[in-house]
Amino acid sequence: MPEPVIYHIDVNSAFLSWEAAELLKQDPDAPDIRTFPAVIGGSEELRHGIVLAKSPSAKAFGVKTGEPLAHARRKCPDLKVYPPHYSLYVQRSNEFMELLRRYAPEVEAYSIDEAFCDMTGTTSLYGEPIAFAHKLKDIIREELHFTVNIGVSSNRLLAKMASDFEKPDKVHTLFPEEVPEKLWPLPVEDLFSVGKSTAGRLRSLGLGTIGDLAHANHDMIVSTFKSHGDTIWNYAHGIESSALTHETAPENKCYGNSLTISFDVTDSATAKRVLLSLCETVGARLRAAGAYISVVQVQITNNDFHQTCHQTTLPSSTNVTEKIYACACELFDAAWDHTPIRLLGVSTSKATSESYEQYNLFDMDKYEKLSKLNSAVDKIRTRYGEDAIKRACFVENDEKRDIRHMTGGMNKAKRTPKNT
Numbered sequence: 441m442p443e444p445v446i447y448h449i450d451v452n453s454a455f456l457s458w459e460a461a462e463l464l465k466q467d468p469d470a471p472d473i474r475t476f477p478a479v480i481g482g483s484e485e486l487r488h489g490i491v492l493a494k495s496p497s498a499k500a501f502g503v504k505t506g507e508p509l510a511h512a513r514r515k516c517p518d519l520k521v522y523p524p525h526y527s528l529y530v531q532r533s534n535e536f537m538e539l540l541r542r543y544a545p546e547v548e549a550y551s552i553d554e555a556f557c558d559m560t561g562t563t564s565l566y567g568e569p570i571a572f573a574h575k576l577k578d579i580i581r582e583e584l585h586f587t588v589n590i591g592v593s594s595n596r597l598l599a600k601m602a603s604d605f606e607k608p609d610k611v612h613t614l615f616p617e618e619v620p621e622k623l624w625p626l627p628v629e630d631l632f633s634v635g636k637s638t639a640g641r642l643r644s645l646g647l648g649t650i651g652d653l654a655h656a657n658h659d660m661i662v663s664t665f666k667s668h669g670d671t672i673w674n675y676a677h678g679i680e681s682s683a684l685t686h687e688t689a690p691e692n693k694c695y696g697n698s699l700t701i702s703f704d705v706t707d708s709a710t711a712k713r714v715l716l717s718l719c720e721t722v723g724a725r726l727r728a729a730g731a732y733i734s735v736v737q738v739q740i741t742n743n744d745f746h747q748t749c750h751q752t753t754l755p756s757s758t759n760v761t762e763k764i765y766a767c768a769c770e771l772f773d774a775a776w777d778h779t780p781i782r783l784l785g786v787s788t789s790k791a792t793s794e795s796y797e798q799y800n801l802f803d804m805d806k807y808e809k810l811s812k813l814n815s816a817v818d819k820i821r822t823r824y825g826e827d828a829i830k831r832a833c834f835v836e837n838d839e840k841r842d843i844r845h846m847t848g849g850m851n852k853a854k855r856t857p858k859n860t
Contacts, residue, residue, distance in 0.1 A: 445569045447557040447576075448591040448599035449540065452608035454553030455480040455493035457586040458532040459522055464585070477501060478520040481509045485702070492524055496608065535584055543576060554603075556596050573611045581609065597680030598623075600632060619678040624651025634672055638665065650676050695733065696787025697721045699847045704743050704780035708773075710843075711781055713833060715768045717847045718786040720831075723761030724846070727818055731791040732757035736764055738771040739785035750775040757792060760810050764788065 451457060459480055460473045473495060480493040489509040501516035513519050533552045540547045543566070544557035559569055566572040573590045580588050587609040591602030594615055601623060602614035614622055629639035631650050641664070647653050653661070654676035661669040674680070697718050705711045715738070726733060737751035750771040758764065768786050820829050826846050834845035 442561045442563070444594045445559040445562070446593055446596055446599040447544070447559055447569075447573060448550075448593075448596065448603040449555050449557060449576075449580075450589050450591075450600075450603045451536065451553040452587045452589060453493045453495065454533075454586075455524060455529055456495055456522075457493075458529050459493075459525065461532075461585040462525075462528055473520065473522060476520065477503070477516045477518055478522060479503060479509070479512060480524050481512075481521040482524065484509055532584070532586075536580070539580060539583065550600075556599065570611065570613060577609065577611055595678070595680045597632060597675055598678050601630075604630070614678075616678050619654075620651070623676075623678065624649060624654060626650050628653055631672060631675055633668075633675060638668070638672070641665070694787060694789045695722050695725050695729070695731065695791065696737075696785060697725075697847060698739060698783055698785030698787075700783045701781065701843075704782065705784075706778075706780050708776070711772060711776070711784060712769055713843050714784045714847070715772060715786060716765050716831070717834070717843055717845055718784065719761050719765040719768055720846045722786055722788060723759060723764055723814060724818055724821070724826075726759035726788070726791070727814060729791075730793055732759050732793070733764075733788035733791050734758075735789040736767040736771065737785075737787045737789070738768050738775060739783070739787070740772070740775055740781055741783035741785075742779040743782045744779070745782070746779075748775050748777075753790075757790075759814075761814055762810050 453474070456478065457474060463470050464472060475497070476495065477498040477500075478495045479491045479498055481491055482489050491503060491505050491507050491509060491512050494503045494505060494512075498512070498516060498519060501519075503512045503515055503519070509521060529552065536553075537547060537549055537555060540555055540557055543562075544559060545562065546558040548556040548558075550556055559566075559572075562572075563569065566575075570592055573592050577588055577590050580586070589603045589605075589607050589609070590611045591599040591604070592611065592613045592615075593599040593602055598614040598616070598619070602612040605612040605614075605622075626649060627639075628634055628642045628647055628650055629636070631653070634642070642648075642653060645656070645664070647656055653673065656673070658670075658673050661673045663669070665672065699714060699718060701714060705714065734754045734757045735751060736754065737749055740748045742748075752767060752771060754763075754767065764786070772784075817829055830845040834843070
């Protein structure tokens with residue numbers, strides 16, 4: 441059996457790189473936005489004004505992805521802001537994945553701008569794996585006009601960690617024997633799956649580096665962090681047990697969507713219209729994936745940025761929009777304290793590829809009919825675009841308080857038929 445070889449390929453500043461390549465395609469004399477302080481940012485008028493991607497020059501000023509544009513401008517007064525074009529990013533992502541499939545026996549899309557490639561056993565085709573990683577990186581740059589980082593290892597965890605080393609346009613290795621030298625000196629928050637809260641708790645235990653965590657007592661870590669402690673302790677040793685496979689179960693275990701609303705919502709009726717628009721999107725995604733969920737959660741963020749989440753487990757798994765919406769409304773009624781709302785979110789989890797329905801005397805065929813209706817509506821939207829059919833409550837919208845019948849920027853781009 442050949443030794444496993446895994447690539448993790450990550451597009452450098454994906455949205456900004458894809459935007460730059462498109463602008464140069466339209467005008468070869470245009471400035472390359474990757475070469476000066478620039479970001480891709482959402483609409484500040486609609487209160488979506490955060491940094492979605494940044495150039496290396498903007499990063500040098502301390503600009504961070506996810507921070508408000510107002511904060512970014514204070515750090516870099518000359519910052520140039522470009523609006524996002526999600527349909528373009530979906531198109532570029534598809535081209536990226538297709539190129540990878542030309543060379544890799546197995547490709548697993550990890551997100552819109554990164555993928556794992558199982559290159560095990562390809563040495564006779566492409567030669568030494570590290571040398572070919574450099575060649576593949578250059579092929580992507582020459583054909584698609586953006587750069588990537590490639591991490592090379594014997595498992596996905598270490599390959600992903602390696603791709604996060606020095607950027608852009610680099611190839612890095614992180615094999616198990618390199619873990620003490622390359623991984624252990626890094627700060628503990630750099631370890632995959634260690635978030636800000638976990639990092640704070642680890643540091644409070646005197647564990648400031650990944651090496652500190654690796655050398656910590658396993659039982660103590662598990663006692664403190666439960667099952668997650670076992671995971672991160674193993675990760676600190678470079679141990680990751682899951683293989684790169686194509687699962688027959690739904691790829692996403694969670695399906696959700698949220699919306700930052702352009703005005704403060706102060707009444708239940710408007711809030712529930714937003715929830716319905718979110719449930720429309722979530723339901724469509726579930727049905728497209730052949731998935732059924734049994735947990736629904738509602739997130740409410742008020743205008744002071746205080747967040748409240750309520751969730752419940754359904755007696756039956758479902759992908760019916762109306763059933764998810766009814767549950768979301770119940771959760772909203774229980775959670776909302778009537779303070780003005782800035783953001784609403786609906787997420788679902790415990791996805792399976794099989795459904796089970798627990799009927800009662802009064803709705804024995806109700807959800808079966810709704811399921812068939814949902815599927816028919818999906819087919820119409822797939823063929824003619826999602827705006828081809830919508831619920832009556834969304835037909836006449838107050839222009840100042842426009843709530844789309846299906847919300848979600850990137851998700852909308854993914855749902856849009858290619859021929860529209």
